Amino acid sequence: MLAGLEKYVLPVFLKIGENKVLVAIRNGLTLTIPFTIVGSFFLILGNLPIKAWTDFIEPVSGMLNAPVSVTFGVLGLIVAIGIGYNLAIGFGVDPISNTVITTVAFLLATLTEDFTIDPALLDATGMFTAILVAIFTTFVYRFFVVKNITIKMPEGVPPSVSRSFASMMPAATVIGSIWIIHVLLKINLNEILQWIFQPLVFGLSTLPGLMVYTLLACFLWSCGIHGPNVLAGIATPIFLSYLAANTAAFQNGQPIPYEVADGFWILFMSIGGSGGTMGLVLAMLRSKSKLYRSLGKLSFPSAIFCINEPVIFGFPIVMNPLMMIPFIATPMVLGASSYVLMKVGIIGKIVFLVPWTIPPIIGPYLATNGNIPAAIWSVCTIVISYLIYLPFFKIAEKKQLLIELGDNKKITEETVVADH
Structure with missing residues (x-):
């Protein structure tokens, strides 16, 4: 069985797995490792299925769950940051700018109906949105770079300032697009996904x-x-x-x-x-x-x-x-x-x-x-x-x-x- 998998199955999967987007997504997801390990420790500590223990920690159970809220509770946000950065590396655009644009666009895409940030929407259920937003942001940014459509600053302007202005047009395009999709048209990607799979x-x-x-x-x-x-x-x-x-x-x-x-x-x-x-x-x-x-x-x-x-x-x-x-x-x-x-x-x-x-x-x-x-x-x-x-x-x-x-x-x- 092992030989058959190596000969027929592995080459196909390896070719698929070498895709730039898939590699960047995998690498971006590894950013969650330290947070999931730390969060797991506190999650286990606060939820051991032993009545004597749960009774003992009841006064501080909220404190023990606090680290879980900021690790598992923001996995979607962490994924947006990780994938945005790694996609930028893979496609040759400025990593910091692409990461920040991706993060802002993700937060915009997960706003509630009253246009406020709901922490509950930043957890693992938001990963699908994070992946799509990161890919969209990177391809938009790359388009502007390839076509050399940018705001050019005069000579003598510090490089950090020049990079900031160079990312302005991609940022405006991405944020404007997400604003139209999520805020104006009220399209929720996670809800759409549930609707698609509901009949199945x-x-x-x-x-x-x-x-x-x-x-x-x-x-x-x-x-x-x-x-x-x-x-x-x-x-x-x-x-x-x-x-x-x-x-x-x-x-x-x-x-x-x-x-x-x-x-x-x-x-x-x-x-x-x-x-x-x-x-x-x-x-x-x-x-x-x-x-x-x-x-x-x-x-x-x-x-x-x-x-x-x-x-x-x-x-x-x-x-x-x-x-x-x-x-x-x-x-x-x-x-x-x-x-x-x-x-x-x-x-x-x-x-x-x-x-x-x-x-x-x-x-x-x-x-x-x-x-x-x-x-x-x-x-x-x-x-x-x-x-x-x-x-x-x-x-x-x-x-x-x-x-x-x-x-x-x-x-x-x-x-x-x-x-x-």
């Missing part, structure tokens, strides 16, 4: 409906759009209604009606986070690559609590055609298997809502009212995730090892030259 999210209590939802959510996430968040406005009310029906049936001693209920996605499909990336983290922990081994060590603590932004943006999964396959396939396999096992009565169905940060094994056990087979199956999902990710990870690892070998060789040669 059907029958979430059925296996086909669950598979379509999973495919859409994970595909969007692998493209840099927080799929579960984008579809949450449509799917969450449905999942919650199924959970309410299950809980009511359990209280009345009746058969549990729904296999898929709120919590199913996290507990049985997203082991380690969206895409079921726990298996990838475990593979990284045993990697021969220093980079992947270090990333695995950094990601493992948060993965236990179903937080995997460090993996999604650090590996990366986003805009990585090769890793898109297991990222979509893993939750689909786990979801279908869990659905069938519940349908035939081998594992229990969800009757309680548990915190989404609860670790594997414990979460399924508690949510199914102490169903031991559900806890055992949780262990199996980790193994399945590992087996699905492993061949794809080996391909990525092989390429990374060549890069590291080249870097080490270069360092050795430079050391020898310096010694002589």
Whole structure:
């Protein structure tokens, strides 16, 4: 299988992955890594599913969540900055000017109906808008540069001032365009995205409906759009209604009606986070690559609590055609298997809502009212995730090892030259 992937699949995906825009987007997303790691630490600290602990920290819970608000809470803004900068580098325009224009345009594109900045619109749900705005800004800026349409200052004017005036016309064009689209025409890109996919999210209590939802959510996430968040406005009310029906049936001693209920996605499909990336983290922990081994060590603590932004943006999964396959396939396999096992009565169905940060094994056990087979199956999902990710990870690892070998060789040669 590995040889087949390397011979037929990898060349196609590598060609796609070398696209300037995709490379810039991937590089821009890595800017989120330190913020997601720091935010993950405080998120876990403030949401440990232990009653004694939650009671103890209740007086300072708001303080513990403050860093989360300014890390996870502004991921869209961070992405706009990172991608705007990297696109500028890739397309040869002034990085600082392009980044600032992108940031201002993104903030304009996410204004509320009363034209104020709503912090809630700056999180991961705004990534799609951030990516589009960054691409639009860079291409507009590049057009003005290529056509040499700029405000030229007299000789003797400081370079920093000249650059500021050179970016004025691109800035006016970008901001004016976003103003027309979002303010005058009231077009909301995130709402449009939900509207586009709404007809496709059907029958979430059925296996086909669950598979379509999973495919859409994970595909969007692998493209840099927080799929579960984008579809949450449509799917969450449905999942919650199924959970309410299950809980009511359990209280009345009746058969549990729904296999898929709120919590199913996290507990049985997203082991380690969206895409079921726990298996990838475990593979990284045993990697021969220093980079992947270090990333695995950094990601493992948060993965236990179903937080995997460090993996999604650090590996990366986003805009990585090769890793898109297991990222979509893993939750689909786990979801279908869990659905069938519940349908035939081998594992229990969800009757309680548990915190989404609860670790594997414990979460399924508690949510199914102490169903031991559900806890055992949780262990199996980790193994399945590992087996699905492993061949794809080996391909990525092989390429990374060549890069590291080249870097080490270069360092050795430079050391020898310096010694002589």
